[in-house]
Amino acid sequence: MITLTEENYIKSIYQLGRYGTMTVSTNGIAEALETKASSVTDMVKKLAEKGYANYKRYQGVSLTLEGKKIAADVVRKHRLWEVFLVEKLNFTWDEVHDIAEQLEHIKSEKLINELDKLLDYPTHDPHGDPIPDKNGDIKKTDKILLFNLAENAKGVCVGVKDTSSSFLKYLDKHKIALGSEITVVSREDFDDSMVIQINGTMTISISQAVANNLFVKEEALD
Amino acid sequence: MITLTEENYIKSIYQLGRYGTMTVSTNGIAEALETKASSVTDMVKKLAEKGYANYKRYQGVSLTLEGKKIAADVVRKHRLWEVFLVEKLNFTWDEVHDIAEQLEHIKSEKLINELDKLLDYPTHDPHGDPIPDKNGDIKKTDKILLFNLAENAKGVCVGVKDTSSSFLKYLDKHKIALGSEITVVSREDFDDSMVIQINGTMTISISQAVANNLFVKEEALD
DNA sequence: AGATTAATTTAGGTTAATCTAAAAATAGTT
């Protein structure tokens, strides 16, 4: 049996380590889960004993294959529930995360498969993050940060890095959504701000904090 | 803050005490929750301290108004989720209970209200049990046990008392569902079995164990 | 290298929820 807390630790290790490809630090996990490093050490030992993690003291943690499978499953559930909340229950993209944090721990394979079907097998959640399939595999896209788009380049908004409510509401206010076309009108060296045009209409200036938290898929120049 | 465990105890007290109208025994709770009486005593003290229950040692427990509100809310969530699972996710009525036991603890008012809307404000769950409204009020129906129907009387099946998977599957096998019309063809004094006719077609003999776990709404004789 | 700083682990404790075994109160029975 795997506890809710263990699931959260495993998920954290998975996400901090870029879907389980890197080793993760004790402090990193502690910060992500808002707990203390000493608690993390305890838990990480337990995860290693249970076969979910690889751990040698002072050397950081990584997930075993089994651990990765569990993590992908929790992430899959989290993101499918987020889609459900937005598509079926009229939630906005800034409202879904906390509820999905709870729902991701519900245990029922049939439940999640039927949910997947009800939603017509979505590949991405409301924030543009990919949804792992039943095997835990993730289709990765070649998205880049808006900040890395050159002057006059165009891109389609495909995701957000920061999923905080305040950032998402900022985007709403400026009518930036997934699928919006963004053109870099000009860049300002001084403060790294840039002027962008959204869907060929609105033109606004955005800070580098914004540009560094929006993922776009670059489009060929016309 | 109220914990998942506290919610389960409160719900148990509510249901064992007929929607909070009666006092409940320590052993009753222990049996319902599959725990020990000593654990119940501890928890019940805590619930009393927190203002959710009335408790004097050796005198049994009942819920305060606040406790009843919490209980009704958990039951409301449980039953709405059961409807969701059956109506939207293709579950059968014998599969939903355990998952609803998990889902009933998800905390989000908007979630449950939107779910209610999505399901078009159902009044009963898949087992015929009433769904409390937002205020915790329950519309109670005048259902009786099939066992109490006289010979030649007719009734419509409106609920089940035993919601075990084996009983529900038994009903499925004999094509008895909510809404089925049942006529008592004859009763056998010797073993309290009875012969019934279902929807005017199938005629079968059922034991008193079955008749005592099926709720019907009696129909006027024609 | 040696010293200082930062990261990590260990040691020892706390809290919620559980348990077993024993004591106390209540209920049932002669």
Place this chain on the structure above:
DNA sequence: AACTATTTTTAGATTAACCTAAATTAATCT
């Protein structure tokens, strides 16, 4: 009323998940 059986409570332990403070190891900087 006295005895017996049942129910309930108390006492004392255990486990998971935390925490603080101290010790240890690793990393960084003269």
